[in-house]
Amino acid sequence: MNKPKISIIVPVYNTELYLRECIESILRQSFMNFEVLLVDDGSTDASGSICEDYAAKDTRIRVFHQTNQGVTAARKCGILHSNGEYLCFVDSDDTITSDALAILMEPLQRDIRDIDAVVSSANKDAFISGHEYVRMLLENEKSGSLCGNLYKRSLFKNCRSLDLDKDFPIGENYITNLELGLKIKQIVCLTASIYNYRYNPASVMHVRTYTLAYEEKFRETVEKTLGSEIENFEEAWYKCQLRTLETMIVHRVRFSYDRPWIHRLLKLRHNYSSLTLRQKIILRVRHAVLCRYLLGIEVRIKERLKCK
CATH class of the missing domain: 3.90.550.10 (Spore Coat Polysaccharide Biosynthesis Protein SpsA; Chain A)
Structure with a gap:
């Protein structure tokens, strides 16, 4: 062959x-x-x-x-x-x-x-x-x-x-x-x-079962993989971490907003102007249950708009 x-x-x-x-x-x-x-x-x-x-x-x-x-x-x-x-x-x-x-x-x-x-x-x-x-x-x-x-x-x-x-x-x-x-x-x-x-x-x-331990391990592995190149993807890396936070909220993972990486996300929210409505909800509503409710509404609004 x-x-x-x-x-x-x-x-x-x-x-x-x-x-x-x-x-x-x-x-x-x-x-x-x-x-x-x-x-x-x-x-x-x-x-x-x-x-x-x-x-x-x-x-x-x-x-x-x-x-x-x-x-x-x-x-x-x-x-x-x-x-x-x-x-x-x-x-x-x-x-x-x-x-x-x-x-x-x-x-x-x-x-x-x-x-x-x-x-x-x-x-x-x-x-x-x-x-x-x-x-x-x-x-x-x-x-x-x-x-x-x-x-x-x-x-x-x-x-x-x-x-x-x-x-x-x-x-x-x-x-x-x-x-x-x-x-x-x-x-x-x-x-x-x-x-x-x-x-x-x-x-x-x-x-799969969604857990805080896994989501943070995944986030840390992404950060380690990017290594010294991470400074070249500052905004993209920020949005990637927001997606991890969103996953935790949507899938009812118990966590505290005081965790260091989450605290940094909240602190840096004004640095980025291209965030979506969904990302802004995740950053501004610091109560997981209420945030999950609002994210659900956001999805339903988008679905209705697509139907028109």
Whole structure:
């Protein structure tokens, strides 16, 4: 087999109901120069056997089994064993369209500029810098998911976010994208939708419990990831922290407005003039129950305006 252009990495954990459909969607690609790395992260159902069955039928598929270490460790295993110039991540309960890889590869095949990544489902088709990509992530203008994108494999060399512990099950994609964004020089954004997320009631996203400990750990990890570059994203970082505070309010996390980072947010509120009504409510109404009520009204007003 020739060296593949793309390595598709699929972390697998107890998704026997969806795994076949996921793999089939990958094998139906119109762009065919790829390999598939299925990383069974200690599944206790038939997922591991399904992986082996497909590997026995298609030489493009390789399977790795490990004890349960979490999705980040599974992705790291896939990256370490990958051969492609570019990496594409797919979760084992999701699917991709048959032209997904062809669409992602098209900018790389027609443009002479050195492109580090291609991301799908963007607001507009554009070439942007890594700095702009990080800003978009911080201001929630772009999904932080790793899935449905292409990344140069070389970007993942010495990638610290791949060593996040298993107790960091939510937001690991976002942290990794931030770290990669700081390395990226040129990135292509595509409006094309090539990734199909499946509602899986057993997924981590749908069974998570919101806690103060996790939200503050997430905030601190973002700050650490930005490192000395944080001064270049002052307003975006401020808005990112506001979103953490909003999450805590909306999901009824118990906290005190006297916590140092929250106190700093309140103190600096006059420094930024581009805040939305929602962000101003979060800053000015320092009573979580009342703030949650007003945020609910704000959402309903927006929905009514959209209907007119």
